[in-house]
Amino acid sequence: xxPLKNVSAPVGRILEKALAGDDISPAEAVTLFETxxxxxxALIAAxxxxxxxxxxxxxxxxxxxxxxxxxxxxxxxxxxAFARYDDEPEAYTFTIEEVVQQAxxxxxxxxxxxxxxxxxxxxLGGDIYLKIVRAIHAAVPxxxxxxxxxxxxxxxxxxxxxxxxxxxxxxKDAGLGSIPGTAAEILDTxxxxxxxxNKLSAEAWEDIIKAAHRAxxxxxxxxxxxxxxxPRHWAHHLDxxxxxxxxxxxxxEFVPLGFxxxxxxxxxxxxxxxxxxxxxxxxxxxxxxxxxxxxxxxVQVSWVxxxxxxxxxxxxxxxxxxxxxxxxxxxxxxxxxxxxxxxPPEEFERLILDMGRIPAERNTLYNLKRVPVV
Ligand code: SF4
Numbered sequence: 441x442x443p444l445k446n447v448s449a450p451v452g453r454i455l456e457k458a459l460a461g462d463d464i465s466p467a468e469a470v471t472l473f474e475t476x477x478x479x480x481x482a483l484i485a486a487x488x489x490x491x492x493x494x495x496x497x498x499x500x501x502x503x504x505x506x507x508x509x510x511x512x513x514x515x516x517x518x519x520x521a522f523a524r525y526d527d528e529p530e531a532y533t534f535t536i537e538e539v540v541q542q543a544x545x546x547x548x549x550x551x552x553x554x555x556x557x558x559x560x561x562x563x564l565g566g567d568i569y570l571k572i573v574r575a576i577h578a579a580v581p582x583x584x585x586x587x588x589x590x591x592x593x594x595x596x597x598x599x600x601x602x603x604x605x606x607x608x609x610x611x612k613d614a615g616l617g618s619i620p621g622t623a624a625e626i627l628d629t630x631x632x633x634x635x636x637x638n639k640l641s642a643e644a645w646e647d648i649i650k651a652a653h654r655a656x657x658x659x660x661x662x663x664x665x666x667x668x669x670x671p672r673h674w675a676h677h678l679d680x681x682x683x684x685x686x687x688x689x690x691x692x693e694f695v696p697l698g699f700x701x702x703x704x705x706x707x708x709x710x711x712x713x714x715x716x717x718x719x720x721x722x723x724x725x726x727x728x729x730x731x732x733x734x735x736x737x738x739v740q741v742s743w744v745x746x747x748x749x750x751x752x753x754x755x756x757x758x759x760x761x762x763x764x765x766x767x768x769x770x771x772x773x774x775x776x777x778x779x780x781x782x783x784p785p786e787e788f789e790r791l792i793l794d795m796g797r798i799p800a801e802r803n804t805l806y807n808l809k810r811v812p813v814v
Contacts, residue, residue: 446478469679469730480719484756498798498808500802500808501763501785501799501801503550504551504764505542505545505554506554508558510532511530511531511532511559512531514562516636519625524559533561540576553617553764554583556587566598574614605651617805618692624662626665627676646680650690658805660695661681661691663678665699666720667712668711675727681736685735691736692804693738698746701714722750722754728759729757730758739758748779761802762792766781
């Protein structure tokens, strides 16, 4: 079947460029984000064809435990329903021993990765990150430690009055394997001003991500979409991620994260819509494949944000990774997500086989645990 049959001339030209391996521009990405009907279906078919060509039919997943070690934070991001002040009843902070215990349990449960992020708790000090990495690495040396967003690295750098690059090198020497490319939200100054006054700037996010990559620490890349943003912001965000990747090669995957609105101040104040629609989510994954796939092979779905059904649709529209088992995910759940906190490997395998694709467990850096028989 010709995926471009019935497509309009402008969208057909853009998709032909992408299928021929040429770059599409941010303006062309906006056109793709605005497709409907036959144009939308052609976008999906082109993204799926590119996925097939670039990474084949395997859909990967990773066994990971999330450890959100504290929810105490005074940054005041309006899209966040996770943070609490220290004196609020739901505030919590795990001790280092508790964090290590959770990593040990994660290993016993079959996890190959712990993903560690938290609020910026002023009582913990800037060296908390190093203490956590050292303690986990000592207790479970072969566990991949995927930890600390660029904002947490910037925080440590400010408190300790040391360059972020030094902090990153020290964390790597202590056993840090990679960092999450969270806190990116939308890399646009005007949008960030509406979302949060105190979080790091788009420029600082980029500087710290590049410093991590230069130090040999890979990271993921993310976008949080569906709040005050528009296709123009999404297209420029993807363009920025592509530019950084061409400079450093340090991104392992791109992860679109739909905004969960329910319990957020941003939504309560009437500033945001109710998260992305299903179609917007499908388009986001499809355009990510079309625009980034040659530079970042892996496009991940967030089942915890969008549910397994929509995640399956996105995996038919350019995505190739189902994400993690996510034992004890707290951040989306506090914001109102109801898709559960844990998906066992058997459920990933069932959903992937249901799509006629090949399931494979991977580690954080996309090495397959078992190579599937194709
Ligand atoms: S998103 Fe992170 S930095 Fe912002 S308030 Fe929530 S926990 Fe704090």
